[in-house]
Amino acid sequence: AFPTATTIDHRDDLDRVQRELAGVPGVSVLIYDQTCAAEKRRRRKRGTFPDPVKRVIINEAVCEGCGDCGVVSNCVSVQPLDTEFGRKRTIDQSSCNKDFSCVKGFCPSFVTVHGAEPKKGRAMAVEADISGLPEPVIPTIEHTYNVLIEGVGGTGIVTVGAILGMACHLEKKGVGLIDMAGLAQKGGEVFSHMRIARVPEDIHSIRVHAGSADLVLSGDIVIAGGKKSLAGMKPTTKVVVNTVETLPGQFTRDANFSLPSERLKRAIISHASRETTHLVDAQRLATALMGNSIATNLFLVGYAWQIGGLPLTAAAIERAIELNGEAVKMNITAFRWGRLCAHDREAVEKLVAPITAPSGVERLSSSLEEIIARRVDQLTRYQSAAYAERYRGLVEAVRKAEADKAPGKQGLTEAVARYLYKLMAYKDEYEVARLYTDGNFLKQVAKTFDGQDLKFEFHLAPPLLAKPDPATGVPRKMSFGPWMMTAYKVLASLKGLRGTAFDIFGYTHERKTERQLIRDYEALLAEILGKLTPDNHALAVGLASIPEKIRGFGHVKARHLDVAKKEEAALLAEFRSGPKPEVKLAAE
Template identity: 55%
Template sequence: MTLRDVTLDDKYTLESGYAFMTGIQALVRLPMVQRRRDFAAGCNTAGFVTGYRGSPLGVLDQQMKRAQGLLEEHHVKFHTGINEDLAATSLWGTQQSNLHGEGKYDGVFGMWYGKGPGVDRSGDVLRHGNLAGTMPLGGVLALLGDDHTCESSTTCHQSEFAMMDAMIPVLNPSGVQEILDYGLIGWALSRYTGTWAALKCVHDTVESTASVDVDSSRLHIATPTDFMLPEGGLQIRWPDTPQEQERRLHEYKLPAVLAFARLNRLNRTIWDTPDAKLGIVSTGKSFMDVRLALEELGIGEARAQRLGLRLFKVALSWPLDPEGLREFAQGLDRIIIVEEKRGLIEPQLKGVLYGMPDAPRIVGKHDEFGALLFPSAMALDPNHIAVEIGQRILEYVADENLKTRIAFIQELMKPDLTPEPLVRLPYFCAGCPHNSSTVVPEGSRAIAGIGCHYMAQWMDRSTAGYTQMGGEGASWVGEAHFSKREHVFQNIGDGTYYHSGFLALRSAVAAEVNVTFKILFNDAVAMTGGQRMDGPLTVPRITQQVMAEGAKCVAVVTDEPEKYRHETGFADGTVVCHRKQLDEISRKFREVLGTSVIVYDQTCAAEKRRRRKRGEFPDPKRRILINEAVCEGCGDCGVKSNCVAVLPLETEFGRKRTIDQSACNKDYSCANGLCPSFVSVYGGRLQKSKPTTAGTAAFRDLPSPELPAINGTYNIVVTGVGGTGVVTVGALLGMAAHLEGKGIGILDMIGLAQKGGAVLSHLRIAERPEDVHVPRVAAGAADVIIGGDLVVSGGHKALSTVRKGHTRLVVNSYEMITGDFTKNADWFFPNLELKQGIEHAAGVENTEFLDATRLANALLGDAIAGNLFLLGFAFQRGLIPLSLESLEQAIELNGIAIEMNKTALLWGRRAAHDLGKVRKTAFAGAQVPDEPTAPKSLNELIDHRAQTLVAYQNQAYAKRYRSLVERVREAELALDAKDRGRDPLRQSGSFSKQPLTEAVARYYFKLLAYKDEY
């Protein structure tokens, strides 16, 4: 097989053919392409990109910085904003750069980005900038990051109506290809009309990946020549008046937008059927849902013609060009409008068709009888869309195949009322500062804010309620006047403080309310990927600022007070103390009248880990371990630390605790319980398992699997936990498909996954790029699930893609503990229940479980290789429609741990060929860990415990133990004999029929051998 010649820079540098990229990377590519197009046209332009991060655009700034060299080569300046509205104001400034004859370029094109709440707070400047206008070779593209279902936000968001109110045109792409196309169209529209242009960005588009056509000649954008322009044109000017700006916008700019849209056929009929009676209109993410729904109904363009169906795609969702839609509506009896969230197209379309002879009926948010059809709350379900479309088609055409498909989809839609055995909620990372910083004294209450510390609300932290970003503390200004409570703590992250939160602190000072602001200085924006602060913010500077604003007292609480021993920049009166004194300081400050401030200074644990790997952060020589022979399993270390690196350890003597050294970030708060089982080791290094080469000769003749055929699309779902490489597996599969010239669509469902939450990646592979219309895998449509985590694989989201008897599952059986264990010392992992649920959904014959994590760790010395091990297993089982050559080439292109990942893939293949042999190789000379040892007989249990007590103390101590146990056994046997007299079928003397004796044997021993002298 001949593979494509690919480099990782193709996504930015390739000018013809197909490039593999994410939606975010397409946004990074956009300004480079615009500069190239301008340069080719003889124009010397520059670009300016600014905004403020937030999902689904949370990593845009990271990607921009990684491509900074290429951006600078293309005269594009990237600048992270302090907040969204100031960033938008700076973009307004770029359009003024030539007004005074001082410009360096022919024009500056700008890109602004912000998530939905940032759009809201920037409404004032967006309106002002749009009224003022753009330069002829400039233009502004505003990226609207909308989180429709509040996966990583505090509100479900839709920004189109804010744009409509500011009179900014909105483009709504359906996938990565259209992000590239519509972005360039947006700048061209902005230049011609003098308006800003908005590009709607949702999870399903910007966090998806595809093989995209980047040919520079494929997109032809025309400019109207017959539109009557006003005197002076449509662009920005000076002098200008607000009244003239409004008149120009209403009477000329918006009509110019419609003329531009009409000329370039932005809104157009995708499937045309001359005698159609039913039409569908949709846009953006909803259009992808419609395409997926039609796929599930078995309807392509040819079948749509036979069924009398038309399909219309809206690119410019506001303002809506009427001409194309009037033409589309001709002869139709009914139009179905499918749009997620509030209806934007529907009221516009009704206005367009009002009064038209024989106008079709329109259904959208409500059906023909006024009942709710496509709700505006949350997201639309492609299955629901399919059923509603299918049932309406059947009103015009009899089609048994369609009827059967609708019935199948309805069966899939029946709600699964079975509660999930376990849900993997996001949680604080191991060693996270918030584990300690969010604790408040008994009797106090705290209010949450924006950032990772928001998660304190579902932990034992007496924390409830939150505000919008930057409003932290202002809600108490209102509540305080009407509450019996005298004081609250207000958590606020350092990023939020710098963004706008200091104004809320100023407000609290002015209102003279009693509040202690806890400014959580973590030196990173951990929620969106660990970015550095957007400006020169330091702990001493914060103390100076808050004292200048009127704080009554300030304390700096830190895990490293010694680093401030010679610091002279603190405000007068600032107290610096160790974090062990947090409770003492908090109790003192809650008695202060007015505003007080605690700056909690400890670096983000995840960022510490990253910087230590790069050699940029001190790595303490101390490691903490737990001596399981001394540990009594009380769980106080978990309570004290709230740390997910404290794990249960099941032993012969019951449940103990152990520290997961691979997850530990050396916070040490687990040792605060003063437990004698804790051992500190200084200077020692972890002894990792060394990759094994033993026994590899037995696998030399590994057969090549028969690859599955691709019928339309081949659908794969990868599940796992954030930070374990789930997204990497999807990216490798995607790159392998791209190398083979196949079509690929990937949708990464991440949310708060980087905080230990669930991750699901949907992949759809086709023979040609144009055959992948949607990256999402429909309900019941998965061909294979590669389950990197048992909990996520057994959840409703993963199992909803399973079709019993068809979908194959390969699932990691390793028990990765959730955050629940920090709160409940007796919590048990529901392994059997999860496995049974998966087997019930897919069928036992289609499901395979293996402990990929332990096997990968034993064979390769690193548990992180478990997901590549699973991929190799699935490949050898004939479940991956890609060649081994392309998979290995994708690993090499990725450039990270190449040999380990290729070897993990190989060992996974070997395991699929002969799992028993691989297990023997992995655990040679050790007990195979998958199966627990069988319980001892009662006599063996008593003998074992007695011998242990001899070693613990002496023979007399052991005799004391045996004496009580034997007395209990005699009494239980006597009772058992009486019971046998009443019930002849009852048998005695077995291990399981002497529960009282067994309990005394176990727990009297525990009492006698208790180690915790503290």
């Protein structure tokens, strides 16, 4: 039994408990007890840990990309989603451990879907026809053949090493394998060092030393371009890298974080060579072909084998997959598709194009005209045709001024087209309701989940209902059941009240601020166009792009607005000061 003074509190009360204990004289003990994500996955696989049949989804149209969900959850399963209307957030359902702390982010885009399971994509082709595929030249083993298998923790990198190790045993080759997984943390680096020899006696150490790797097989481009991986390469190293961008934990703390993918690719090529480096969007291809991203690793193995990167027979690898016993048919097929991709990537890309081609908001506009047209259409749906024409008129005025006053310069019209729209389409209660009931959210759910009789639970902080947290003062989110969809339909139908005397939401400080931002931006554009020159064009583009930094809802949006206003003030002062006079040297 616990001592009488012991209290058991929810993790949400951690800050309060810490503050209370800080005021207790003498020694106090605080124990934070929570099953880690890796252990949850292991236990769920064994059936010894609760596995609720519910999932979280982010309505990508409502999301503002503020990153508050990542801040409150510190979860790497919250990943970026680049869309026509800016960077949003999405939940990586394959890595989500159902912690559900992300729903506490101050944003109305989070919905818990009860009865849902991640949709298992339908494989495009059950079999991969390798009948006409040429056999590669199997590399010879001089002393040892050194392989570095690397990737992110929890994605099956260690399993790949085990399968290849078994293939070596089946061929009676010597093999040494050591896994360097570090901390049991999702998102951490994992390296499997493998040495293959003709006989076991030829292996004297297992670790692949600097400049000695014959093959680097990487499931993650960040790890492939890291110091440990690059150190193992030499000019003749064959490198096969999955180029999908999976952002690390830093993304939870920095909403603007982006991977330096091009720099990483250049580093890999410079340490190996352009001829021996193979950059493959393996996860996208494997998921489209097999219906599951888990197939990615064996797809990469197949690719590496087909380019002559493994001193093993295909038969031995496929037999090792069978002995492993997990998803045998899928993994063998993935291995064969990897081989086909290495032989004729263009044909495989053509095959998956109908599935992998971006659609909806994920399809980016290809021209300025399309950018404008899509936003005119959205503003018509948002409010009215007249409201959309107001937008179009301002954008066209900017286009004309840019052509007349800064000939040959580009960027200002596009910036205004994007960010005037962002301000005019502010997400008030009517718009959030419309974005839930226009049909696109239900399509997103159907595309993401399988399940019968799905039930929605909405996580909201209504301005007139949500009570402030006593510790932070931030409104606490509340849960609303499936009936909220009916309420949303009613609310969406009332969008005509927006901005009128009958708009009860319009009297809040946040809504007044949003309407004022539109007026301020229009005034800013008038000043920019009046003073625009080729010399200050870049500053004008920067000023017009300031609304990109205004994201989120409620106090989160207010915080971003403060930062944006300070940056705008600095740029505007520089814009108004005009070109700096040329400083002549004394000798002149």
